Amino acid sequence: MAKEIISIIIAALLTENFVMVKFYGICPFLGVSKKVETAMGMGMAVTFVMAIASMITWLVNHFFLQQFNLEYLQTIAFILIIAGLVQFVEMFVKKSMPSLYNALGIYLPLITTNCAVLGVTLLNVQNEYNFFLSFLYGTFAALGFTLAIILMAGIREYLDEKAVAAPFRGFPIALITAGLMAIAFTGFSGFSI
Amino acid sequence: MGDILIAVAVVGGLGLVFGLLLAFASEVFAVKQDDRIDKIQDALPGANCGACGFAGCSAYAAAIVNDGAPVNMCSVGKKPVADSIALIMGVDAGEVAEKVAHVKCRGNCDVSPAKYEYVGISDCIALSKLAGGIKHCRNACLGQGTCKTVCQFDAITVENGVAKINEELCTGCGACSRICPRNVIEMIPKKAKVVVNCSNNEKGQSASRHCKSSCIGCKMCEKTCEHDAIHVVDNVAFIDYSKCIGCGKCAEKCPKGVISVKAG
Amino acid sequence: MKGIEVLKRGLITENPTFVQLLGMCPTLAVTTSLKNGLGMGLSATAVLIASNVIISLLRKLIPDKIRIAAYIVIIATAVTLIQMILNAYLPDLASSLGIFIPLIVVNCIILARAEAFASKNTVGKSALDGLGMGLGFTGALCIISAVREILGSGTIWNIQLYGDVIQPASIITLAPGGFIVLGIIIGVINAIKGRHESKAAGERG
């Protein structure tokens, strides 16, 4: 069990990092990575949503969908849960942390379509994780996302865009930076216990 | 049939639960005063230029409602915008302090020749890093037009190696002033009549060696002014517009013709 | 706004991939070969039109508070339905497009258009918007995937290009290559656009 837990953590954080290796959650990764502070906020929001979504979708899948052979409703049921959760988080953040809300802007509602969230819930089912492992995988996959987005924001903060050729300022240079980071992440591949 | 009913019950049930939760949350977590912020945001020009001193139009809108920021800070939208915000907030708009950008340099290619031939990218910041810029004067306008690229209102042109502001188009947002690596663009009141056209802070001798139209810090203007409005700070004349009445006497006295009276 | 303009906006001026940078995940994930790019683009276009039409029809009935949940349910339903129909009646097409279809649910272009356009406009315009954005997305995917296929696999539409003479750079088809190719393409587009703009400005001045 302990071995399984550690290997899930390593895979979720590094070897199968959601952003760098699996291409999940690219939109918020590019959109909200200009400042470390907002990147941290986004990472935390995603972690929160993914951890809870992993648990709820596991419960729904286990007690309803599998019980009644309704696997074909997985996508719609899961996305409904995620959308509901995200909007709930959005309202909560708007009320209690307005500055974070302003910083996250349009990306908070877009967590709904952050494929990382739906991806992790579907992967949980696919890998036949139990309740605890689903929660674990959801949390650490989100932390892997957070790691990538914070690293990216750290780089972009120091990147003097004035020194970049004008057509490449903004997203193009961010994408190229992400590509170089992804090459670094391929260095982790094969690392397991 | 039974299968269908169960499917409907499960997904419908999820819908019901989340619908209730969201509706409940939207009541509990409702953010008050929201509509005024939205209205102000609609009234603002949306250029997000930051001239008001806030991070953008939405930040300014929030600051007006939450922190009681003045309604007349938007120098892009000017009076009409201030009036409409004042209407939303139910206060008096007052005067909008209109500003305009002014380039404090006349060191064009004729009076301040280039040190070397520059073939790099057309960007002042890049140029400023290369051997201290292309002109001998270390405060001079570099003329690559970085200010022109940030101006959202097409108000800047570069003529003969020096940026020039079209005051009719300039909204006073200050984007150019903030981007300029030489700080050669100053935001001055639109009403200002007298302006200093140099920012060279070298001592007189080297200043005039580096540029033919440089302020030499002779303090003639300071002595002439009857209103204590112009001073030589760091070897260059500087006008305090809260005191200047626009008489133009300093401009008459300036031996280098660095101070000028604006037309109109 | 005229219909043509709605179309043009999706295709060029507000191209979802190159300008709005939406739907990055499927863009990067499937653009390893031209065939995939085209398949994904066309499937997404179909879903985009369908969801835009339905949401535009229902736009007055859905309360603001639950609109995102409602939209995403509608999109997911449309996607699952299309998947089922393809699997049942067009198994050959399904086996070539099948793997992309579930990915479409989380393509943020679809929700973004529902939210930004279909919820505020008439059915006809929403359908056109869906078509324009979908085709813009498809075009972008084709460009990216063609570049990646040529450089990364040495083929185009599965046809060998340079045989054994040149060993293709397979990193281009892997994750890092996806980021870098897209970054360079957007940079090049910006550069071309910048030249056009300055030319236009020159003619004006």
Added chain:
Amino acid sequence: MINVKEIFRVGLILFIIAALSSLLLAYANQVTAPLIEENTRKKTEASMSVVMPDADTFEQVENTSDDIVEAYVAKAGGETVGVCIVCEENGYNGAVRIVAGVDDEGKVTGVDILSHSETPGLGANAEKDSFKDQFKGKTADIGVVKSNAGANEINAISGATITSRAVTGAVNKAISAAADILEEVQ
């Protein structure tokens, strides 16, 4: 303060949307599920005749282990010539379902991919004959190497080691299950 009526109205609308959606899907599922199953069966049959070209009929037999999904005995003119095993293994992006033909000597006669959701252009290359044909003639415990495959080894698809391992793992499972089934039949 809290508007209960409004809450219920909103909740009800989402309920109706979700219920209608699932109604539509459930109905569509009922209509399409048999057709899809039929398609899958046809595809499996077609694949089986590819991987076991000598056989003319395939009879489904009971599974001997949980490792495999379906098992068929392949016959040519009434004579048992081998077995076809359908089994799954998790790849990069979910289950990869294969059918493998194994003759009565325990040798692989062919492998075909039934369904997968591997990365197009990488893992999806497992569908290519150049990869699948490597399994022909191999026996139990096939290994995966990056290049220069040895006697009982296959070359991985470049850039898709995980997919290659998944397919190989599934084939290995099929080979061991095939031995049991052959024993039982004979």
